[in-house]
Amino acid sequence: MLRGVSDDVTQALGAEQQRFEAALKEVGDADALYELQVQYIGKKGSVSKLRGQMGKLAPEERKAFGMAFNEVKKAIEAALEERKEAILGAAREADLGRVEDLTMVDTLSAVGSIHPITRTRRELSRVFRKLGFDVVDGPHVEHELYNFDKLNIPADHPARDMQDTFFVDGQSTKNDSNLVLRTHTSPVQIRTMLGREPPIRIVAMGTVFRKDDDATHSPMFHQIEGLCIDKGVTMADLKATLYRFVSAFFGSDLKVRLRPSFFPFVEPGAEFDMECPFCPTNEAGEKLPSCSVCKGSCWIELGGAGMVHPKVLQACDVDPQEYTGWAFGFGIDRMATLLHGVPDLRLLFDGDVRFLEQFPC
Ligand code: PHE
Numbered sequence: 001m002l003r004g005v006s007d008d009v010t011q012a013l014g015a016e017q018q019r020f021e022a023a024l025k026e027v028g029d030a031d032a033l034y035e036l037q038v039q040y041i042g043k044k045g046s047v048s049k050l051r052g053q054m055g056k057l058a059p060e061e062r063k064a065f066g067m068a069f070n071e072v073k074k075a076i077e078a079a080l081e082e083r084k085e086a087i088l089g090a091a092r093e094a095d096l097g098r099v100e101d102l103t104m105v106d107t108l109s110a111v112g113s114i115h116p117i118t119r120t121r122r123e124l125s126r127v128f129r130k131l132g133f134d135v136v137d138g139p140h141v142e143h144e145l146y147n148f149d150k151l152n153i154p155a156d157h158p159a160r161d162m163q164d165t166f167f168v169d170g171q172s173t174k175n176d177s178n179l180v181l182r183t184h185t186s187p188v189q190i191r192t193m194l195g196r197e198p199p200i201r202i203v204a205m206g207t208v209f210r211k212d213d214d215a216t217h218s219p220m221f222h223q224i225e226g227l228c229i230d231k232g233v234t235m236a237d238l239k240a241t242l243y244r245f246v247s248a249f250f251g252s253d254l255k256v257r258l259r260p261s262f263f264p265f266v267e268p269g270a271e272f273d274m275e276c277p278f279c280p281t282n283e284a285g286e287k288l289p290s291c292s293v294c295k296g297s298c299w300i301e302l303g304g305a306g307m308v309h310p311k312v313l314q315a316c317d318v319d320p321q322e323y324t325g326w327a328f329g330f331g332i333d334r335m336a337t338l339l340h341g342v343p344d345l346r347l348l349f350d351g352d353v354r355f356l357e358q359f360p361c
């Protein structure tokens with residue numbers, strides 16, 4: 001009878017061990033392993049419970065069972081430990097093998113660039129400020145009186161034609177005249193003389209509008225106006241200023257030439273050209289006629305200039321007996337294309353980002 005108990009208990013021990021080993025194979029993580037440990041060798045575990053059966057054994061059998069029990073328990077403990085190491089090792093391996101994407105995501109928005117026209121305007125401002133000129137501004141919508149009349153442009157002048165000028169709905173508050181989109185920056189001459197006492201040295205830059213639209217003309221373009229009013233001012237001052245400006249702007253010693261021309265608001269009037277800074281030269285430093293910018297003429301046309309007409313001075317309450325002055329005006333867009341090597345003026349206004357991206361800040 002006692003012998004039977006011993007056999008049963010020993011068998012049960014073996015069966016538990018086998019069950020444990022089978023269950024251990026299924027264990028995948030540390031939590032399940034712990035569960036298994038509790039289930040078999042925990043205080044109330046199935047193996048631990050068999051130890052309580054010792055009391056039922058004959059004293060001479062207890063030792064053998066005790067040894068068998070300890071062996072099984074040790075084997076289970078060792079298997080648990082081994083498995084625990086394996087699970088922790090695998091977890092460590094997985095942790096080490098983890099590939100974290102450490103790429104810094106660029107959250108900055110795209111950086112813009114400064115439009116060639118704006119750059120050119122800034123550069124012009126810089127150069128003329130250095131030469132002692134103030135930079136002033138004027139409105140785009142202008143009184144016809146300032147855009148034309150006070151500039152000695154008579155009512156029947158072709159510039160007043162609807163073909164050339166954008167007239168704007170509404171009446172000017174000056175002389176019941178019309179409102180126009182300014183066709184040049186010259187009305188800023190008028191505004192400045194009406195608003196300041198001589199001596200005056202200003203440049204004004206900005207957008208002007210004419211009903212032109214072809215390969216070389218845009219209905220919206222940009223001009224710069226220069227005005228100098230003082231006692232004893234002559235054409236020589238005009239030429240010297242243009243020479244200084246052109247040389248400073250293009251960074252080399254460049255000649256300027258004046259050709260007689262007509263603008264109603266200057267007398268004498270002239271067109272002015274600058275020496276081409278782009279002409280290729282031979283070893284002797286002589287310019288070659290193959291230049292694509294000036295087409296071999298060695299001169300680049302810039303704009304109009306001249307001595308401010310006495311009628312214009314009078315229209316602005318400046319005494320022509322006391323003061324003289326000069327004015328010039330030319331297109332900025334041409335300057336920008338020359339400066340930045342832009343082959344077609346229209347590219348400046350297409351708003352194509354791929355074009356603008358070529359001018360990084
Ligand atoms: N306003 C003239 C134009 O647009 C240029 C100019 C300005 C001419 C000043 C003479 C003096 O063509």
